[in-house]
Amino acid sequence: MFKKILIANRGEIACRVIRACREMKIATVAVFSDADADALHVRMSDEAFNIGAAPSSESYLRWEKIIDVAKQSGVEAIHPGYGFLSENAEFVREVAKAGITFIGPPPEAMEGLGGKMSARKIAIAAGVPVVPGTTEPLGSYDEAKEVAAAMGYPVMLKASAGGGGKGMRLVLDETELKSALENAQAEAKASFGDDNVYVEKAVIRPRHIEIQVFSDTHGNHVHLGERECSIQRRHQKVIEEAPSPINDENLREEMGAAAVKVAAAVNYVGAGTVEFLVSDLDRSFYFLEMNTRLQVEHPVTELVTGIDLVREQINVALGEKLSFTQDDIVLRGHAIECRVYAEDPENNFLPSPGTITRLRLPQGPGVRDDGGIYEGAEVSIFYDPMISKLSVYGRDRAEAIERMRRALREYEVGGIKTTLPFFREVLEDAEFISGELDTGFIPRFNERRRPEELDERTTDLAIIASAVAYQDSSTKTAAVSSQPTASRWATAGRLMAMNSRL
Numbered sequence: 155m156f157k158k159i160l161i162a163n164r165g166e167i168a169c170r171v172i173r174a175c176r177e178m179k180i181a182t183v184a185v186f187s188d189a190d191a192d193a194l195h196v197r198m199s200d201e202a203f204n205i206g207a208a209p210s211s212e213s214y215l216r217w218e219k220i221i222d223v224a225k226q227s228g229v230e231a232i233h234p235g236y237g238f239l240s241e242n243a244e245f246v247r248e249v250a251k252a253g254i255t256f257i258g259p260p261p262e263a264m265e266g267l268g269g270k271m272s273a274r275k276i277a278i279a280a281g282v283p284v285v286p287g288t289t290e291p292l293g294s295y296d297e298a299k300e301v302a303a304a305m306g307y308p309v310m311l312k313a314s315a316g317g318g319g320k321g322m323r324l325v326l327d328e329t330e331l332k333s334a335l336e337n338a339q340a341e342a343k344a345s346f347g348d349d350n351v352y353v354e355k356a357v358i359r360p361r362h363i364e365i366q367v368f369s370d371t372h373g374n375h376v377h378l379g380e381r382e383c384s385i386q387r388r389h390q391k392v393i394e395e396a397p398s399p400i401n402d403e404n405l406r407e408e409m410g411a412a413a414v415k416v417a418a419a420v421n422y423v424g425a426g427t428v429e430f431l432v433s434d435l436d437r438s439f440y441f442l443e444m445n446t447r448l449q450v451e452h453p454v455t456e457l458v459t460g461i462d463l464v465r466e467q468i469n470v471a472l473g474e475k476l477s478f479t480q481d482d483i484v485l486r487g488h489a490i491e492c493r494v495y496a497e498d499p500e501n502n503f504l505p506s507p508g509t510i511t512r513l514r515l516p517q518g519p520g521v522r523d524d525g526g527i528y529e530g531a532e533v534s535i536f537y538d539p540m541i542s543k544l545s546v547y548g549r550d551r552a553e554a555i556e557r558m559r560r561a562l563r564e565y566e567v568g569g570i571k572t573t574l575p576f577f578r579e580v581l582e583d584a585e586f587i588s589g590e591l592d593t594g595f596i597p598r599f600n601e602r603r604r605p606e607e608l609d610e611r612t613t614d615l616a617i618i619a620s621a622v623a624y625q626d627s628s629t630k631t632a633a634v635s636s637q638p639t640a641s642r643w644a645t646a647g648r649l650m651a652m653n654s655r656l
Contacts, residue, residue, distance in 0.1 A: 155178065155179075155180065156180050156229075156255070156468065156471075157180065157181060157230060158180065158182070158200075158227065159171075159181075159183070159229055159230070159232070159257070159468070160185065160220070160223065160224045160227065160229040160232045160233070161182060161183070161185070161195070161199070161232075162185060162214070162217075162220050162232050162235065162239055162240075163195075163214070163233075163234060163236070163238055164185075164193060164195055164235075164526070165195065165526035165537070165538075165540070166524050166525055166542060166543060167236055167450075168195035168235060169194055169198055169524070169526050170464060170524050171233050171235060171464055172184075172195065172198045174462060174464035174468070175468075177465070178465060178468065181201075182198075182199045182200050182201070183199060183201045183203065183224070183227045183229055184198075184202040184203070185203050185214070186202055186204055186205065186213075187205065187206055187209075187212070187213035188204065188208050188213075189532075189536050189537075190534070192531070193526070194528055203223040203226070203227070205220060206219060208534065210238065210536065210537065214239070215239065217242065217248055221248055221254070224249075224252065224254055225252060225254075230254065231255040232249055232255070232256055232257065233258075233464075233467070233468075234256070234257070234258055234447065236447045236449065236450060237538065240446075240447040240448075241264055241445070241446050241447055242264075243261035243262075243264045243265045243268065244261075246258065246260070247261050255471050255472075256471070257424070257467050258423075258424050258425075258467070259422055259424050259426065259446050262420070263420040263421060263423070266420045267416075267420060267426075267446050268315070268446060269314050270313070270352065270443050271289055271291065271314050271350075273441075274289055274441070275289055276420060279419065280412075280415040281415065282412045282416055282441045283438070283439065283440050283441060284440055285355055285357060285440040285441075286355040287305070287354030288301060288352045288354075291351060291352055292350075292351055295331070295332055295335055298311075298335050299328065299331060301353050302328070302331060302353060303328070306355070307325065307326060307327050307328070307356075308324060308326045308356040308358070309353050309354065309355060309356055310323070310325070310354045310355075310356045311325060311334055311335060311338040311351050311352075311353055312338075312352055312353075312354060313338060313342035313346060313348070313350070313351055314342075314350040314351065314352055315346035315347075315348040315350065319386075319388050319389025319390045320341055320342065320345040320346070321338045321339070321342030321351060322338065322389050323337060324356060325356075335351065338351050339351050357431045357440065359593070359594055360384075360431040360433060360434070361384045361398070361400060361431070361432040361433075361434055361591060361592050361593070362383045362384045362386065362431060362442075363384075363398050363400070363401070363431075363432045363439070364381050364383055364427050364428065364429040364430065365377050365378075365379070365381075365409050365410055365412075365413035365427065365429075366380075366425070366427055366455045366463075367414060367422070367426050367427065367428060368424070368425055368426075368466060369418075369422040369423050369424065369426070369476075370423065370470045370475050370476045371473055372475050373421075374476050374479075375414045375417045376414070376479065376483065377410035377411075377414050377480070377483070378455050378461065379396060379397055379406060379410070379459065379483065379485045380396065380409060380410075381394050381395065381396045381398070381449075381455060382394065382395045382396070382397070382399060382400070382401075382591060383451065384593050385586075385591060385595050385596060386593055386595075386596065387596050388503070389593075391451065391493065392493050392495070392573065392577075392596075393491065393492055393577070393580065394451035394493075395488065395491070395554070396455055396458045396485070396488070397458065397485050397488065399551065399589030399591065400432065400434065400437070400589070400591075405437055408439070409432075409439055412441070416441070416444055417444075422446075424470055424471070425452070425463055425467050426444055426446050426447070427444065427447075427449045428441070428443075429441075429442040429443050429444065448464070448467065450540075451543075453489070453491055453524060454490065454491045454545060455489075457489035457522070457545060458486055458488065458489050458547070459483060459485065460486070461478065487547055487550065488550055488553070488554040489545060489547045489554060490545065490554045490558050491543055491544065491545040492543070492562070493540050493542075494543065494565070494567070494573060494574060494577075495539045495540050495541065495572065495573045496539040496540075496541050496570050496571065497539050497572070497573055498571040499571075499573050499575065499576035501571075505539045506539070506571035506572070507532075507533045507534060507539070508533055508570040509530065509532050509533075509569050509570075510527055510529055510530065510532075510541075510567060511530075511568040511569030512566055513527065513528065513568070514565065514566035515565065516544065516560070516564035517564070518560070518561075519557075520546050520547040520554075521544075521545075521546050521557065521561045522545040522547075523543070523545075524542065524543040524545070525542035525543075526541060526542065533570055541567075544558075544561060544562070551589070555581060555587065558577075558581055559581045559582070562574060562577050562578045562581065563578070579599075579603060580599065583599060583602070586599075
């Protein structure tokens with residue numbers, strides 16, 4: 155067993171890895187930037203080292219600094235978390251040169267699957283269905299115009315490198331193509347240092363469903379079922395669940411087998427996720443990409459399988475066989491995760507940095523919060539604004555929804571805007587409850603929830619009602635003060651009901 159591991163990351167995923175290491179009696183080393191000197195992952199670790207200024211390009215992306223700390227602190231392995239250097243093959247090779255174990259796949263698998271175009275080629279060779287599109291980067295606007303016309307609009311432009319929705323543009327017709335191509339290339343260059351872009355046929359109203367795979371160094375490749383990840387903003391997921399409302403045993407096995415083929419094709423090792431677009435009409439599915447790392451949404455898989463994926467990553471990195479076989483994988487119950495972002499959902503989900511002045515976390519049966527914050531912590535402008543992942547487990551989807559509603563009502567974050575109010579509304583939405591999900595869910599949801607403009611008569615009545623209510627409450631202050639005070643949640647519920655009637 156490793157005696158000491160360095161976590162080359164920050165925030166909630168660093169805290170998650172530290173917790174797994176504590177259970178395994180492994181000492182931990184954290185790294186941090188100037189902006190993260192008081193971060194929770196720094197406080198939780200056994201040792202912590204400053205690696206530079208706040209911008210990630212000067213700290214968390216400087217692999218030479220991280221390897222220097224690893225040598226200085228005497229660690230035997232490095233866990234990359236997700237994001238930052240987690241899919242950087244050069245970093246993996248440098249870690250190996252330093253005589254340190256990288257907890258993740260080999261660099262060759264990372265390179266083969268890291269580029270979306272090369273991953274498409276691997277999937278095609280493995281006999282896995284892919285969305286029709288190019289397998290080489292677009293050389294010019296004229297080429298893009300010709301390819302898109304032959305393919306038929308709408309099409310999707312995608313950056314070959316990276317992920318997280320960067321460098322992606324939906325193009326509905328030729329008039330949008332030139333500016334979309336230029337913007338996609340510019341964003342890809344800024345985000346990944348690579349402006350290569352390819353084109354795919356756009357699948358209309360698809361579900362985004364991914365399969366968790368796990369492999370060891372002994373040639374064992376297993377899938378752990380699917381996650382529904384269709385609820386997205388800016389091509390980034392905000393709510394995930396397992397299993398998917400659309401899946402049945404047959405579709406799960408078909409998609410799982412396809413995902414395992416992709417992993418086996420590159421001799422994969424460790425945790426990985428194969429992502430698919432799935433048609434709601436005929437349940438046909440198409441390979442999208444593979445993420446060669448642990449996913450943000452891994453807790454929902456852990457909840458329905460009972461397997462600690464981080465612990466399994468560490469054991470596989472030690473050279474051990476997987477602790478389970480395909481026959482051992484049984485999905486029990488239902489899990490839902492909400493990514494809690496420091497964002498303003500009423501203002502196009504713009505980041506809302508600042509100091510957390512109040513924090514009350516939900517508790518109780520079936521509730522899990524993977525957080526990287528505390529009361530008084532500063533949410534920085536320099537990094538991804540996700541501050542926590544709230545996950546719940548229920549015996550079925552209906553129970554999980556009820557449990558998530560309750561947990562969201564208990565969750566309080568003061569001092570900054572968060573996505574919590576948005577989630578509270580989504581969990582009450584009829585489309586969500588019925589499982590009618592696709593990647594266009596949020597725009598439709600926002601349209602449904604847009605308040606109708608009140609006519610002049612209704613506005614006057616609302617003002618009169620408010621005035622009467624205020625006068626009535628004023629005359630009864632003495633009597634009310636002797637009665638038990640209603641909770642803020644009860645008051646909030648009444649106000650929401652009044653607003654919905656208006």
